[in-house]
Amino acid sequence: MTSPERLGAPPGLCGLCVHARSNTTRRGSTFLRCGRAATDERFAKYPTLPVFSCPGFEPR
Numbered sequence: 001m002t003s004p005e006r007l008g009a010p011p012g013l014c015g016l017c018v019h020a021r022s023n024t025t026r027r028g029s030t031f032l033r034c035g036r037a038a039t040d041e042r043f044a045k046y047p048t049l050p051v052f053s054c055p056g057f058e059p060r
């Protein structure tokens with residue numbers, strides 16, 4: 001997982017979750033991507049941070 005400083009917002013639960021990935025653009029912006037979104041439409045591909053509650057959370 002990337003550092004909260006690079007995300008621009010504290011990630012909350014996503015920062016501790018096994019499903020979190022980070023994407024960095026060529027311009028240097030970093031986004032946190034939810035790996036569950038690919039197979040479960042309940043989850044946003046790019047969750048609004050910080051996430052305080054999530055049914056898909058699994059600790060790393």
Ligand code: SF4
Binds near residue numbers: 014018020021057
């Ligand atoms: S499952 Fe929930 S807590 Fe985990 S990365 Fe996705 S949105 Fe974040």
